[in-house]
Amino acid sequence: MKKLILLLFFYSSLNSVSAQSLDGLRVGLESNMAWYNDDKKTGPFFDSENQDGDKHLRFNTYLKLDYNFLKNFTATAQVESYEPLALLNYSPNFEGTNLGIYSLNYRNSKLEINAGHFYEQFGSGLILRNWEDRQLGINNALLGGRLKYRPLDFLSLTGLYGKQRFGFETSDGEIFGFNTEIDLSTILKSENSSYSIGLSYVGRKEATKIEDPNFDELTNAFSGRFDFYKNNFYANAEYVYKSEDVTVIAGQLLNDFVNPGNALSINTGFSTKGFGIDATFRRLENMGFFSEREKTGNVYLENNINFTPALTKQHDYLLTNIFVYQAQSQVIFADPQLMEAGEIGGQLDLYYNIKKGSALGGEYGTKLAFNASYWAGLKGDFDYGNLSYDVDYLGFGSKYFSDLSLEIRKKWSKKWSSIFYFVNQYYNQKTIEDNFSGEQIQSNILVLETTNKLGKGKSVRLVAQKLWSNSENHDWVGGTFEFNFSPRLSLYVNDIYNSGLDSSTKETHYFNFGGSFNKGTTRLSLNYGRQRAGLVCVGGVCRFVPEATGLSASLLMSF
Structure with a gap:
């Protein structure tokens, strides 16, 4: 204190x-x-x-x-x-209490130099991403040096070296990186479209205590990508190759289990007034990449070199976030009945605005949003006894997760609006959580939300939620009441309740009540209630939080 x-x-x-x-x-x-x-x-x-x-x-x-x-x-x-x-x-x-990050930086129109801690991302992050998220407890900044140079309008070069932060220390593994961005549209003098390519290299060097290792101290990863934009259409693709490295199971290095890894990501979309579509496909094989090998799969998300978030709908409601998907990027050989080498799948987003004045749009129009995602394991031959696998590149194995959602936003008057939200989910608890006794849970979730503006900054928001599932353990209901006295002050109370047979949550009210106050660049929030054990996710990255009850407060200030 x-x-x-x-x-x-x-x-x-x-x-x-x-x-x-x-x-x-x-x-x-x-x-x-x-x-x-x-x-x-x-x-x-x-x-x-x-x-x-x-x-x-x-x-x-x-x-x-x-x-x-x-x-x-x-x-x-x-x-x-x-x-x-x-x-x-x-x-x-x-x-x-200690100094967490520090840096000295120089920047002009062509050159940027950083000494100390810095954050970097190559491409989409499949090969390298350093970032901070205080809610998840992530800060994997690199401590070392970085140089960015833009010798020409169409060319950008980045070189870096460092050791990753964890806690107030740094990892034993050394990180080397180089990145090139080339804007082809500038070279080709294209006015109506944009083309660019990127090439990246990331190396992780870490000594090993194994006397006769079947892998090199230096693991190399290479990435190539292409981005294209024209009018309302866009497309991009990225491929990553990771050289052979030892497989880590439960913190143990298996010297006889050495494999390369790779990743492929393709995204495309189109948008125009009142309509938009976006589709993503991704395949990950043995893409766990950590600055210290033994930290592979650690629950605190420490020492991650690359960024492989779950590509699914990021839901906003309490019951839609009970069964959330985590990307399965690593090799798992936990049991002859539980063997994985990665994941394959994708998601689709559709947006459509029904015009104002139409029969379905009404006076203020209606907004529709549809999302679908599907994720499975890699199909192939797995040999538990001999620690080996051979997977098909585009083969879909056992189903991990699926999510279908439809959102309808309707404004009834200048003061009253509503949201209708429906979600259908499939959750393979055994493979996602590595839980041998896990269920295959299918659920349907309905959410009704309404907001009424009372004038002078005051408003009331009500949310009702219901989850049905094929599991006797999960039958949830929830609700939220929020009152905004002004844009500065708001209070809320919410509760979720499981009448199912799950021994850890049965007939427990997970209630919370509190509020927040904002003034200028200062924000204070208070909350008291119960926290359900489960995953907290930000941007597709999740960490487990235990069950707890108590008072929490948050203060944010800046000047």
């Missing part, structure tokens, strides 16, 4: 100083607090990671400073505090 108080004092001091002299300084403060308490339904509070049930109060605090000085120079520093402990299910490497 003393360190937290010092951080807050430091922030207040900077606020005063910057107003007087440091015009180039930008400060951002984020503090997330939770008090976990015992509950008759969810049980007594206990942190299985830290083996401690006494420290009920937790803080994750981030103080970020960006300073522009001289010409074209910037400096960045982020102090982080996890005192007395980090929030539940964050990596135990987030401990104490």
